[in-house]
Amino acid sequence: MLAPELAAICRAAFTVEPPLRPFGNEGDYLLELFHGPTAAFKDYGAGFLAAGLAALAPREQELTIVVATSGDTGAAVAAAFHGRPGFRVLILYPQGRVSPRQAHQLGCFDGNVRAFRVAGSFDDCQRLAKAVLADNELKQDVPLSSANSISLGRLLPQMAYYAQASLSHWRAHRRPLGFVVPTGNLGNALACLLVRHMGLPVGGIVLAGNANQVLAEFFAGGEYRPRPGIPTLANAMDVGSPNNFERLDWLFPDEPELRHALRAESVDDRAIEATIRASHTRIGETICPHTATAVQVLQRLRARGETGDWCVVATAHPAKFPEVVEPLVGAPVPLPPALAAMLERPSQAEPLAADEPALKALLRAW
Ligand SMILES: *Cc1c(COP(=O)(O)O)cnc(C)c1O
Numbered sequence: 001m002l003a004p005e006l007a008a009i010c011r012a013a014f015t016v017e018p019p020l021r022p023f024g025n026e027g028d029y030l031l032e033l034f035h036g037p038t039a040a041f042k043d044y045g046a047g048f049l050a051a052g053l054a055a056l057a058p059r060e061q062e063l064t065i066v067v068a069t070s071g072d073t074g075a076a077v078a079a080a081f082h083g084r085p086g087f088r089v090l091i092l093y094p095q096g097r098v099s100p101r102q103a104h105q106l107g108c109f110d111g112n113v114r115a116f117r118v119a120g121s122f123d124d125c126q127r128l129a130k131a132v133l134a135d136n137e138l139k140q141d142v143p144l145s146s147a148n149s150i151s152l153g154r155l156l157p158q159m160a161y162y163a164q165a166s167l168s169h170w171r172a173h174r175r176p177l178g179f180v181v182p183t184g185n186l187g188n189a190l191a192c193l194l195v196r197h198m199g200l201p202v203g204g205i206v207l208a209g210n211a212n213q214v215l216a217e218f219f220a221g222g223e224y225r226p227r228p229g230i231p232t233l234a235n236a237m238d239v240g241s242p243n244n245f246e247r248l249d250w251l252f253p254d255e256p257e258l259r260h261a262l263r264a265e266s267v268d269d270r271a272i273e274a275t276i277r278a279s280h281t282r283i284g285e286t287i288c289p290h291t292a293t294a295v296q297v298l299q300r301l302r303a304r305g306e307t308g309d310w311c312v313v314a315t316a317h318p319a320k321f322p323e324v325v326e327p328l329v330g331a332p333v334p335l336p337p338a339l340a341a342m343l344e345r346p347s348q349a350e351p352l353a354a355d356e357p358a359l360k361a362l363l364r365a366w
Contacts, residue, residue: 005055013048013157020165020311024283028298029177029311031165034288038105039317039339040236041188042076044161045154050080052153053087053145062112063143064088064363066132068125071098072236072316075105077147078113088366091115092125092352092359099235099323105339107347114366120354123228131356132363142363149185150243158191163200165311170201178203178310180294180301183215183264184237186244188315193251193261203308206301207264208293210234215242216266219259233269233324234289236316265300267293273328275299276318280329288316289324 002009016035023030036043053063065087067077074091081087091106095117098106107115118125132138133146147154162179169177179202181189189207196202209215210232218224226241252258267275275292279285287295291314298312318325319333326332335343352358 002052002055009048009051009055010157010160012051014044014160015047018161018165020168023285023312024279025302027307027309028302029169029309030285030314031161031179031311032314033161034314034317034320035336036076037079037338038072038075038342039320039336040072040076041158041313041315042072042154043079045151045157045187046073046076046080046147048157049147049151049153050077050084050087054084059086059143061143062086062088063145064090064366065145065147066090066092066129067147068092068122068129069098069106070094070122070125070235070238071102072320073147073149074115075102078106078109078115082109082113083111087112089113090363090366092118092128093349094118094120094122094125095351097122099321101320101322101343103349104347105342107349108342108345115349116352117349118352118354124354128354128356128359132359135360138360138363142366144363148243149187155187155191155244156194158188159195159198162192162195162202163198166195166200166202169309169311173309175309176201176203178205178308179313180206180208180298180310181313182234182237182290182294182315183207183209184212184239184242186215186242186248188313189262190244190247192313193248197251204310205262206297207262208297209264209266210237210272210293211266211268212238212240213266214240215264219262219264221259232289233272233321234293236290237293265297267296271296273324276325276328286318286325286329286333287314288318288321290315291318 019032033041081089183189229238229240272292275296294312319335
């Protein structure tokens, strides 16, 4: 339906070309995906989803996007839909469990965006979002939609930067480019895999996880054992049961082939800290905790003799995580302009009990 509009949607959504640049040693590269409005890669998917939904026929009633977030997703979705006629965004985040800077970002949108700090955990937020999205009676009165990480409207646009980076590298060097992807729910890495499936010159793909070991265990030959997530310094990847794992099964019905297609490694908090510190002192690069997992994994690959060209995917700007990064590099991390502007705006979140009837009443009354 939207095929004729696709070029215009892409122009609206992909305003920033992600820089691909050398990083430290020969053959190592970095793809900076943090130049969007909220300084994390989720801006690409959220921006495309918003531009795509806006291009659909106008609705009689506003569409409310309900998003449960542990930090980055809510801000990216809010920024993408903020001020768009026909849309409202309701953010649910766990009170006290996102960083102060993340909380400020989530609450700094006015108008058609409302942020709620839920007295509960991220799982409570997700449960509330699922409950309202599954309530057909409520949805008749209040049209609702989600924007979570299994949404294809967020996943597919992420293929664009892998296609562009691998092609531009191929044109310059006539060599495939491998990618090390910081991974939580597997959305970003799956986009990379789909691009390789399409025949673009992507070499190896390695998933970099934090101390949530589920993928590292599986790709090391173990069982797939989903479990509750544990908190780490790379908090946007605190996932024990990756949402998109089923899509790997669909792409590779044959398990040995799947185990051959990808590799995965786990990086604990101590290694994240050491990598942020070492990247700063040795090569003068300041990286975020998520990106640090991938930098650490690339170092391990090189130490084992891996050759070829490899690219670390930088998923967020380090200034989003000052509490972690600044003590390690011993200096303030300058804010990118978009983030600075956001942090200057006033911020306010409304309290909400982790209670389904309360949320439903609120949606009807908005
Ligand atoms: C969401 C996020 C990730 C994890 O991406 P997935 O698509 O869930 O695997 C990694 N880094 C940052 C900064 C994120 O916000």
